[in-house]
Amino acid sequence: MKNFFLNVIIGLFFLILIVKFSLAKLNDYTKHKSFIVVPNLIGMRVEDISDTISKLNLRYLIIDSGAYNPNYPRGSVLSQLPKHFSKVKSNRKLLLTINPNKVSLISIPDFTDKSKRQYISELSAKGFRIGKLIYVNDIHPNVVLGVNIDDEIINSNTKIEKSSILDLTLGNGNKQKINTPNFKGLKFINIKSQLFEESLNIGELIFDKSVVDTLESFVFKQFPTDDSINIDLGTEINLWFTEDSINLVNDSSIIIN
Known part of the structure; x- marks a missing residue:
């Protein structure tokens, strides 16, 4: 009889351990699988998104002011990463690009005899963005030969909107591979x-x-x-x-x- 009760006690002890372990694993699994659906912030003013972001236990960071877009209010969100409807973990930081409140005009730096790497660094420092690299036949590989916006040639020192997307024309080193x-x-x-x-x-x-x-x-x-x-x-x-x-x-x- 003593052995019977002892076996019952030991069995209950292990059963409790198994239940606790299973509940702990279930809790971990639930936390791992939990996510937040990113809202669509495009077109919303920055001052209006704080409550929405806070209630969802998310954060945001303004990483850039895009080229002015007349289709959206000034100071509103133009793009976001992660995109809306993405699933993210709690406390995730959203990266936002906003429509500038003021349109800043910045001079295009001189590109004469500058390498691709050097010139991209200068453009980035001034707040411009790079669209694509266009290579033409020239003896000098990756030397900047020109700057374009939507196929329009832009001369050095021309003032254009900050955050404009620029395409660079570069030498290909006589069709270097x-x-x-x-x-x-x-x-x-x-x-x-x-x-x-x-x-x-x-x-x-x-x-x-x-x-x-x-x-x-x-x-x-x-x-x-x-x-x-x-x-x-x-x-x-x-x-x-x-x-x-x-x-x-x-x-x-x-x-x-």
């Missing part, structure tokens, strides 16, 4: 600067079903592939993004057209 770098594993937020560093342009961006937070996604496939040789400067690179690290070793589910 390069090998395609490997961009796999590179995060979305870093891809544009890295492509420009390699004298390449952004092509099509494709996000698989695992991506709920654009900024946290990373490249798992590219075309041209990283074993491609002798591609032109300025070639557009198509990139596939995921948040599932298994795709870095197994990406056969994506077919390149």
Whole structure:
């Protein structure tokens, strides 16, 4: 009889432990799976979004004032990252670009005899953005030959709106060729600067079903592939993004057209 009661007590003890362990795991699982759907802030004034962001337990940071867009109120949100309807964790910081309250005119710096890297650095410091790299036949590779906005040539020292998107015309070193770098594993937020560093342009961006937070996604496939040789400067690179690290070793589910 004593052995019977002892076995019952031991059994109850282990049962309690199992229940506590299961509840703890369930709680961890629930926390891991919890997420917040990012609201659409486009067009909202910055002063009006604080309550919305706070109630959702999110944060925001204004990273830039975009080129003035007359279709939106001054001081309103023009773009956001992560995009609306993305699923993020609590306390996530949203990066916002706003419509400027005042249109600032900034002079285009002189590009004479300047390298691509040097000139992009100068433009970024002045608040301009780079659209694409246009390569033309010239003996000097990656030397800036001109600046364009929507195919219109812009001369040095011309005053244009801050945050304007500029395309750069560059020499191609008499049709110099390069090998395609490997961009796999590179995060979305870093891809544009890295492509420009390699004298390449952004092509099509494709996000698989695992991506709920654009900024946290990373490249798992590219075309041209990283074993491609002798591609032109300025070639557009198509990139596939995921948040599932298994795709870095197994990406056969994506077919390149």
